Amino acid sequence: MKTIGHLIAGSAAPAAAQRFGDVFDPNAGVVQARVALGDAAALEAAVAAARAAQPAWAATNPQRRARVMFAFKALVEKNMDQLAHMLSSEHGKVIADAKGDIQRGLEVIEFACGVPHLLKGEYTQGAGPGIDVYSMRVPLGIGAGITPFNFPAMIPMWMFGVAIACGNAFILKPSERDPSVPVRLAELMLEAGAPEGILQVVHGDKEMVDAILDHPEIGAVSFVGSSDIAHYVYSRGVAAGKRVQAMGGAKNHGVVMPDADLDQVVKELAGAAFGSAGERCMALPVVVPVGEKTANALRDKLIPAIAALRIGVSTDPDADYGPVVNAAHKARVEGWIQTGVDEGAELVVDGRGFALQGHEKGFFIGPTLFDRVKPSMQSYKEEIFGPVLQIVRAESFEEALELPTKHQYGNGVALFTRNGHAAREFAARVNVGMVGINVPIPVPVAYHSFGGWKRSAFGDHNQHGMEGVRFWTRVKTITQRWPDGSAEGGNAFVIPTMG
Template identity: 60%
Template sequence: MIEVGHFIGGKRVAGTSGRTADIMQPMDGSVRGKVALASREELRKAVENAKEAQIGWAATNPQRRVRVLMKFLDLVQNEYDELAEMLAREHGKTIPDAKGDIQRGLEVIEVCIGAPHLLKGEYTDGAGPGIDVYSLRQPLGVVAGITPFNFPAMIPLWKIGPAIAAGNSFILKPSERDPSVPMRIAELFIEAGLPAGVLNVVNGDKDVVDGILDDPDIKAVGFVGSTPIAQYIYSRATANGKRAQCFGGAKNHMIIMPDADMDQTVDALIGAGYGSAGERCMAISVAVPVGEETANRLVEKLIPRVEALKIGSSLDASADFGPVVTADALSRIKTYVDGGVKEGAKLVVDGRDFKMQGYENGYYMAGCLFDHVTPDMKIYKEEIFGPVLSVVRAKTYEDAIRLPNEHEYGNGVSIFTRDGDAARDFAARVQVGMVGVNVPIPVPIAYYTFGGWKASGFGDLNQHGPDAFRFYTKTKTVTSRWPSGIKDGAEFVIPTMN
């Protein structure tokens, strides 16, 4: 049994609130350990540490700050396998998928090594008679991140990297379901030379979240999770004068045109729909074939592929996916499938009764495939977050593009086609934040920004890329004139370029 407390002032500390939560091991349903749930007093201690440490860290030049990130990258490489197993045991995803989780986070850290360039301001020489104007990007101070269970390495690193590279100190509140990897990440940053207090990890529940939102010393909050909580955090944070960057749920569509390479399309759908047991905000959960003949070909090829998916334990490297994160998550997914059947969708592959031999207490479910789903059904409207793919048949291309455009969510979307005109039109007209053309999971590379539209995202700036450095800094503009050439006497007219 492991015990996970908090990481404050550069070291692990035990929780003092007396409240804990179980850390489960989804592959067999066992209790792996306990995680402390912090009080407001423990959070406040972390904030005070962060506030004190930030002063010296901000005064450290950007090049020296990013040397810490470079050393951190080396240290993670030495522990890649251990971190991946730790992540797999607590989340449930397979070890290869866990390694991908870590790698996508490290790619953002790699981009953050360019912070000295990304933090540069602008300069205009001779903006007026004897006047120079320049801008500075300066850190906000203490900032915080509230991150989800489904990417316990990637999303914390997406937030920590640009925040500390920009000279802020950081408070991380990771998911209490899989807290071990975030704690180890914090230790590795200290080993890499990050000053104590610049990065703190406070484990907890809603009480800590509200404490972060209300603390006057925390200047910005980033969040990834469900849409209702994203809306709540964004509203409360901004009401308290904080910057907020909140990302919510998704219902990602893949449009399949009649000319698409069907074998390539099915390969893409299988990976994007069922990878990580569907517990990804960028998972494709709706396939939209255009025309009945396209739909029939698609479903005919999908059925045997879904039936052949290999479900295994989190430690089985050959498995296509493992268990879902909790027993409650498994129950919720099955309830959605039951509801889809009642609403009249055709369940052509039913994975509800799957049992993993030797892991009967684990949270396993095989892939489910629905056909003839309609936009009025709950399984279409809401995010299921499980290994469930719905086929919504569209008569025409215009009917197909209308589906993602009119959906509540606008996170990711893809089109599979050989027609460049159709792809170009789709990319221009679709009302979704991230678009893939013959790419099933359109997650941008780390030096572009990641973010959804509509109910999938709240706030003006996205995650990673240049937006991250804009979010974690404030711009100061300096207009300077030196005594040479200054006329005597007061001026009462607002300065202009005339």
């Protein structure tokens, strides 16, 4: 059986770990590989390599660092098919979705290729008598990323692309559920010309996470995962003196106004709620139709659309979505479906018990639809992270607006309408970090920033865009004077002013 080890100092590290995790084939429900679960010693080796490589990388001019990013982008594109099949084989998402995962990450790499412009500082000539002031953005040193299973290509590239372009060394701890693609990306970064030690991969579970959070030489940590763990990462990392951005869970709502094009809404909901088996923090698992007439019409259109969805193995080009990542996650999602039933929600379509012929042991869940879900229900309050769509009926625009505004999560929200005033009002007032107007999954383009509010994010900086540049750098400001030899000296004991 294949063993997946760390990538440290440019080489595959021997799997000397005493502990290993199982990597499943979600389509067949069997273990296909094992991954070494590292410890503080493995991390220390990666930090030592990063420490050795980072100063010279930071001193490399931004244009040359950008050339490495350009080369990396070209290599990922060249290896797109290999990466997509590797990703699908461990995660379970269909090939087209896997390629989308990689492409969205590449868009941040494209943004990072503009690092010479992104790192330009500010300059003021003549701020005082013979005094000029300028600022520059400098790298933090060594950064780390802790990434989830649901986007094993995109989210690592969101993090390390900007961090490395800005002159940092980066240590990536990907999910142990689908670790192969992150290792391959690090190999391609080396092939692109990055020095050994600039991008490294260490595997592990909580032991490795804690080692990263506690290590005094790691200056910043970026995390994406569940909200409880995000809060833990943020609290422990900040207590250790680190800069931390920690993105948590979500419960995104799609509000449907009476004037919306319901055929288009249903088409959008099918992809946003059930695509990638619902394993997206920007999925749309809650739909809020405004008014009983809208709700009934939407429900009548959703049922046949859900029945038409095709669930298949990840390599099936006609499949709308594939299996979830492992048996434990399948059991968790099905447990939430039972919770919804127990709480009194109306189970319209039940995806439990779905079996794909020839792949009966695979981790498949059929699409599930609930109606008449109440805000008081625990199944509404928490993130299910599976192919489950809940209808929460609202009597008015104000009631619909209140639902995402008061929810504990504030990642994304969408409004479907033809009314410009309603859209403008909704976007201005809703208490959520990312808003879509007739856009079901409002993930910003790479040169803007990704980030939610409330329990969906901890920390002051968002992912990628200029927020990412600010997170992975700090500002140094220089005030300088070049006396001509004729000026009289001032009082050295008085704070200088610009007067």
